[in-house]
Amino acid sequence: MRWTAVSLAIALLCATVNQAVAQKRVALVIGNDAYVGARLDNPGRDAKAIGATLQKLGFELVGGRPLVDLDKATTDKMVKRFGIMAQDADIALFYFSGHGMQIGGTNYLVPIDLGSNLGPFTPTTVDFQTLNADLVLRVLDKSGSRVKMMLLDACRTNPFLASKDQGGGLAQMKAPAATVIGFATQPNTTASQGPAGGLSPYAKALATYMAVKGLGLFVMLNEVGLAVMDATNNMQQPWIAYSPIPRDFVLNAPEAVPPIPTTPPLLGRAPPDTPVPSPDTGGASLDLIQRAYKQLDSNDYVGARATLTQAIKVDGTFAPAYSYRGFAWYREGLTAKDPRNALEAYRHGFPDLDMAIRLDPSYAPVRRHRGNTIVETYKALRALRQPTNDILDRAIDDLKDAVELDPTSKTNANALGQAYLVKWNQRDPQVHIQVQVIEDLQLREQPDPRARNILGAPPNDKMPKGSQVAVIDTCRTWMGSGRGAQDADNIWCPVLYAGHRGWANAYYLADHGGRVACVMYPPAGGCASTGGRQVAR
Numbered sequence: 001m002r003w004t005a006v007s008l009a010i011a012l013l014c015a016t017v018n019q020a021v022a023q024k025r026v027a028l029v030i031g032n033d034a035y036v037g038a039r040l041d042n043p044g045r046d047a048k049a050i051g052a053t054l055q056k057l058g059f060e061l062v063g064g065r066p067l068v069d070l071d072k073a074t075t076d077k078m079v080k081r082f083g084i085m086a087q088d089a090d091i092a093l094f095y096f097s098g099h100g101m102q103i104g105g106t107n108y109l110v111p112i113d114l115g116s117n118l119g120p121f122t123p124t125t126v127d128f129q130t131l132n133a134d135l136v137l138r139v140l141d142k143s144g145s146r147v148k149m150m151l152l153d154a155c156r157t158n159p160f161l162a163s164k165d166q167g168g169g170l171a172q173m174k175a176p177a178a179t180v181i182g183f184a185t186q187p188n189t190t191a192s193q194g195p196a197g198g199l200s201p202y203a204k205a206l207a208t209y210m211a212v213k214g215l216g217l218f219v220m221l222n223e224v225g226l227a228v229m230d231a232t233n234n235m236q237q238p239w240i241a242y243s244p245i246p247r248d249f250v251l252n253a254p255e256a257v258p259p260i261p262t263t264p265p266l267l268g269r270a271p272p273d274t275p276v277p278s279p280d281t282g283g284a285s286l287d288l289i290q291r292a293y294k295q296l297d298s299n300d301y302v303g304a305r306a307t308l309t310q311a312i313k314v315d316g317t318f319a320p321a322y323s324y325r326g327f328a329w330y331r332e333g334l335t336a337k338d339p340r341n342a343l344e345a346y347r348h349g350f351p352d353l354d355m356a357i358r359l360d361p362s363y364a365p366v367r368r369h370r371g372n373t374i375v376e377t378y379k380a381l382r383a384l385r386q387p388t389n390d391i392l393d394r395a396i397d398d399l400k401d402a403v404e405l406d407p408t409s410k411t412n413a414n415a416l417g418q419a420y421l422v423k424w425n426q427r428d429p430q431v432h433i434q435v436q437v438i439e440d441l442q443l444r445e446q447p448d449p450r451a452r453n454i455l456g457a458p459p460n461d462k463m464p465k466g467s468q469v470a471v472i473d474t475c476r477t478w479m480g481s482g483r484g485a486q487d488a489d490n491i492w493c494p495v496l497y498a499g500h501r502g503w504a505n506a507y508y509l510a511d512h513g514g515r516v517a518c519v520m521y522p523p524a525g526g527c528a529s530t531g532g533r534q535v536a537r
Helices: 007-020 043-056 072-085 134-141 201-210 217-231 282-297 300-312 319-335 339-359 364-382 393-405 410-427 484-489 516-520
Strands: 023-029 091-097 100-101 106-109 147-153 180-183 241-244 433-438 468-471 491-497 500-505 509-511
Touching: 007 516, 023 043, 023 072, 043 091, 043 147, 043 201, 072 468, 091 134, 106 134, 106 300, 134 147, 134 180, 147 201, 180 217, 180 433, 201 217, 217 410, 282 300, 282 500, 300 319, 319 339, 319 364, 339 364, 393 410, 393 433, 410 491, 491 516, 509 516
Parallel strands: 023 091, 091 147, 147 180
Antiparallel strands: 100 106, 180 241, 433 468, 433 509, 468 491, 491 500
């Protein structure tokens, strides 16, 4: 029987898909809201979001669905069923969102009937009234699963004990073999449950990055941690404890790449600079990128680039490897005191960033990496008094693409807002001296987007429409209203009016007849489509 290159590719592709489908994946997902006297807002939604994501990834859920508001008896029953279903699984995963606490260095997950149907609660009765997290680890360990995961979004303030001799949040845990334990925040600290009606920062980040194809487990958890820190202004830092796991393990497998035909294509050839895909190497590349992450965290830029070069040799079609090698040059350039050295570093990074975009136009981080590198190139050129032409507009275009590709990322939105600030700051020095008020305003003590224009400093310090107001420092975006990427147009300026200092929203200030917000961020609401300017009425 003869096999053509196309039929062989299809056969191998089907084999890869069937192998992924054949994996045994089991998860127990619990979210508890309805605590008597200590109700939480979001764990039920957290569990539903995580459960839906896991089901898309081929997990069989205990009970057939995310489990919400379990009492002690039902919790024990579901954990026992989980242990049976997880026997010899490829991966067994336990997720819990709700109240958790530590007593004597042991972590306990709380069912909804603690302190009600179970009688008075004391440290001596805790084992009978809660779920000991170490018990779940033992169930996982005895399952014989290839990879075991426990994800705890339960590091919240303990409302159940009058005595405060126990620590806040959860205690550190030791991971058995082939196990990863993820905590919503560091040991002995508490985590945010997120906005009412929404998700916790940890659950939101997990649901987002679990859905990204091809991320190694530790790379995925690292992205989750960065997203949570970004969402909480670094107040919450997720934590992991782990033992070694198989190096090729990913939650969401990358798209299968069919092998390259041995005969040349009939309709032309690939561009000469396009790398050749390497089959069955995604896991090794991801492991190398994970190592490079750690080197970048230690400011070892040379070592990180060497590691990423290895990743590119393993798989020359893997866009993140090129993106992060270019990002390593960007990071090194930021440390240079001489703008000429910084410029040299940025120029080394651009070919890698361009290649990453060519390989994967939908990969959002590389758009941000290249946009930020262009912004810093602009700054270095200005410091050297060299022409900048329109490169800042090119940076803004890249950062807009990053926001469109990943609208959930505040990092992307912040980068775009900062690029507009740079453009506006260099545009017209007179803007820093005097602008005009479009509407009647009052000064604010701080740039709080929830206050709009009613908080005075001092009270009733009115700035009538048409007043001349001095902008006395750099305007900046304020990512605090909960609108996500839309906050990129939430720009505030420190101003001086009638001897009083305060803050005013740039949307209500006019620069030469156009709103300052529209000059800095043309897509802002209310801005004209032509040139991003709108004449004050």
